[in-house]
Amino acid sequence: MGWTRKDLLAMRELDASEILLLVDTAATLQEIAGREIKKVPALRGKTIVNLFYENSTRTRTSFEIAGKWLSADVVNFSASGSSASKGESFIDTAKNIAAMSPDVVVVRHSSAGAAQLLARSLPCSIVNAGDGSHEHPTQALLDLLTIREHKKSFEGLSVAIVGDIAHSRVARSNIHGMRKLGMTVTVAGPPTLIPPFVQELGVKVAYRLEDAIRDVDVIMMLRLQHERMTAGLIPSLREYSRYWGLTLDKLRMQARPDVLIMHPGPVNRGIELSPEVADGPYSVILDQVAKGVAVRMAVLFMLAGSKGVQA
């Protein structure tokens, strides 16, 4: 059993064995972070371009570190200060970059389907680092790795994903990944932030925070974007925070003592998470960030590496 895909575009298209292969590989690569010399030669001579059309600090840095620890040459391309600001189309920019023969292009873009568009147009491997509200597969993979490290297995676990489900690529990728690995998923938020027909993706829906977080193994809180208020989806951040913000009190009253609190970042402290929860004993938020590097190493290695991991 091995990896056969040219690209990593969406959790929806992966089967359980492919997801586990990536998670297992990432698990073995984690120890590199603890080495004195954080470098293995697995991708020496390979070129990775981070093509980021949306601002991102953590994801881009995570991919960059992952590539460098694997000895690849990593080039960052961000839309500001580039040809994009001079009016060049996305496809033209991508084709120009492809002409420089990269092995992998990691793309972040505000349009759903941007990674699919590149995969169709370019000969190199494409990694989707977030396309609009569609998918963010490496985030889901690092979430899965984090969950397994703490809960030992996936089968039968229950997860609540709370917040702006409608606009969340993290939610979509996690729903697909978690369902394929046998987990039960509940999405929760005010109805205006729950996309229509979401039950058809195999999840339950809760409209009260207490209902969502009771008895689950994992609570994943999502970032609330301020734009949702001006779009008329919520009345105010204050009200959102009151009903949907996770506080220590709510946790202690409703959640299990061994619950994991996750967040894809960046956290709006005091909105969806109180600081005591974000920094508290249940939180594995920084652990998620650490595992992000291992997951991205695994993905880059699967797409660009030669046979035999030299970890």
Place this chain on the structure above:
Amino acid sequence: MNLLIRNGRVVDPANSLDDVQDVLISSGRIERVGRDLAAGPDTTVLEAAGKLVCPGFIDIHVHLREPGYEYKETVASGTRAAAAGGFTAVACMANTQPVNDNRSITDYIRAKAAAEGAVRVYPIGAVTRALGGAELAELAELAEAGCVAFSDDGRCVMNAALYRRAMEYTLPFGTPIISHAEDHHLSRGAAMNEGVVSTELGIAGAPAAAEDIMVARDIVLAELTGAHVHIAHLSTAGAVRLVREAKARGVRVTAEVTPHHLLLTDEAVRSFDANAKMNPPLRTKRDTEVLVEALADGTIDCIATDHAPHAGSEKEGEFDLAAFGIIGLETAVGLLLDRLVKPGILPLATLVSRLSRDPARLLGLPGGSLAPGAAADVTLIDPGATWTVDPAKFQSRSRNTPFGGWSLTGRPWKTIVGGTVAWE
């Protein structure tokens, strides 16, 4: 010069005819339809055995893009596409640049059509100045200049009071108001249908309600004013129900449907190919079933393509940023024959009627019939020809179709406009 079309299967729903007969054309008009007609000395004979001979097809919803967007389409290229697709007449929408909201633009389009058009062209005037939705265009003068209907197509006139006045003002002209029914608040930011597919893809969707609400409003306004309101590109089961109910009560409402709303669903968006992006968006399988049924039973009066040419650069990029719309003139007949008539879903005579007699009646246009004295606009079809849609071969200046590569049986064979072969 005379033309005798011999031994074709004449399908002329306006005259309840479906039989192997001859059609004699003289001086640009239908002279006679009957068996074993004699060819005079100066008569060209067209052997049409095995072919379908129909009243010329009329597409009442086309964007010819001229003036202003000649890089997408021109009157010349768009009418060539129409002729190649078996259409003998088109009505063209007002969202050109400048907008067809004053008679000089109407005159320009008509002059272009007279000089370069391969088929008849009927301009549709704007309801509001610059399609701004704020002030009425000079509707009387537009009607006098030859506009056959009024529409802000591409946008909905959100101001019901203004729309009411447009309906009232145009009553004496006998020109329908064509509604692009879309509540822009409900559809804000949408790039596809709102449903399970949009939820999965994370693309903002327009709910069917955005269309249904405006169809309901326009039906109510038609009742209030007595105007004839025609609903463009009906796409939802709910809108069908509203139109059906209104017609039963005698409201002057008519409706059209596009081939793509009959044949495709929002599942096509999963490819992120912007050729699956149009407005109204592709809906669900249930909607397509209801639309086909409504087309068959006459709730939907006619088929129109909403031919909307766009350059490659406007359709090849990010889905949410791409232009709305696809071209349809050169694929409609083949698609409908292959996907609706061949499997027995829609009778051939009904299809022909929805493409000829019904749109002609709806806009009060000449044509739609092979009765003696009628203009000799004839669409000839080879029902057995199997072909593959190849956008590279289109007459249109644009290539934006989701049907490239489809294998179809049945295609236009020759298109005759005013007794002259416009395409073969």
